[in-house]
Amino acid sequence: MMHISLFLVLAATFSGLDLVVRSVIGVKASTGFSVDLIHRDSPTSPFYNGSLTSSEILRKNALHSMDRLKHFESLIEQNAIQSAVIPSGGIYLMKLSFGTPPVEYLAVADTGSDLVWIQCLPCPQSQCYNQGSRPFDPQASSTYQKIPCGSDSCQALPRKQCTNTNDCQYLYRYGDKSFTVGTLSIDTLSFDSSDGQKTAFPTSIFGCGHNNGGNFRSPGAGLVGLGGGPLSLVSQISPQIDNRFSYCLVPRSASSSSKLLFGQEAIISRPGAVSTPLITKNPPTFYFLTLEGVSIGDKTAQSGSSQGNIIIDSGTTLTLLESTFYNSLETMVKEAIGADPVQDPYGSFSLCYGAETNINVPDMVFHFSGADLRLQPVNTFRINGDLLCMLIVPSDTISIFGNYAQINFQVEYDLKKKTVSFAPTDCTQP
Helix, strand or coil: CCCCCCCCCCCCCCCCHHHHHHCCCCCCCCCCEEEEEEECCCCCCCCCCCCCCHHHHHHHHHHHHHHHHHHHHHHHHCCCCCCCCCHHHCCEEEEEEECCCCEEEEEEEECCCCCCEEEECCCCCCCCCCCCCCCECHHHCCCCEECECCCHHHHCCCCEEECCCCEEEEEEECCCCCEEEEEEEEEEEEEECCCCCEEEEEEEEEEEEEEEECCCCCCEEEEEECCCCCCCHHHHCHHHHCCEEEEEECCCCCCCCEEEEEHHHHCCCCCCCEEEECECCCCCCCEEECEEEEEECCEEEECCCCCCCEEECCCCCCEEEEHHHHHHHHHHHHHHHCCCCCCCCCCCCCCEEECCCCCCCCCEEEEECCEEEEECHHHHEEEECCEEEECEEEECCCEEECCHHHECEEEEEECCCCEEEEEECCCCCC
């Protein structure tokens, strides 16, 4: 795989995000690059807690899914005043470097948020959380600059204010009372690809956080937004990555890491790929799809909803379906399995069976608009202590297609064609 370093022409005035994007002159990724995604609960993760059982981790992730649903609701209802990310519940981590010379950090990768931000000096102990490493020092980077308040990129922030020196200050408050406050900035972001090479993106826009608190914790130094808004990483580098990215999520039991791919490397080349339209809705951060129904055998539960009725999200563990739709699906699952359900004593899951019960979990076909996606038992059920529970739960409001449902699929986002494609894949293989 060839590797690239991309150099942008840095305009002296930095009039805004649009200028930064337009300043790319004849530069395009010829192949692309990939980085590892580390699940926070895997043994390879620095967040890994070996004292937790698999069922405790599953319940924790289920709670995170419900919390994340509430934040998605608040973001939709409040028109993007809050971010949807739950800082303590980030699921996938990625390495990236900031500045010149590059300094490497670990951050949460999230398709449900936009802003890229990292803790920066000066950062008094009372204003920053312990990340286990020294925060980024802007003064040590020869390519760091602050973005002025009148820029288009500053105006793209949901909350901002001008300092006395005309710097653009951002403010993100999260639903769990966590927050980050800092200076909107530009510098080189670089990634160590899976093949050991480094790919650099100069003049990338990010938040230099000088006051951060709440539930953030070591060793995560910040967040990498992969959403659809103008300040996200993928939106910024879209011209250089051929307007596309993809990921391939490994099963929880795998010893290898998941992959996040950009540019030509992101293109699905395997047979059996299906594609469905990305629906443009507010807020633009989220990737909306249209789910028409779910089939088991010759029976189908119809969603009965309009276009863009489900969000695809790599940071939500479970799949959540609108309650009436969910009830129809649950009825079909019960009929297909035939055994007597067992109540989950923790209330995290709506449908469970005794783990010792000899049952056959049926395949489910999710009928997205123009794309029929067959989910295997690994996508829909999981052992939870002495129970076997369905990883699909009801929601009173919005529906979310979570990351368990996406395991062992290469999921490609084509931002130019506005499509999401799925291909069945053994994601543990190179």
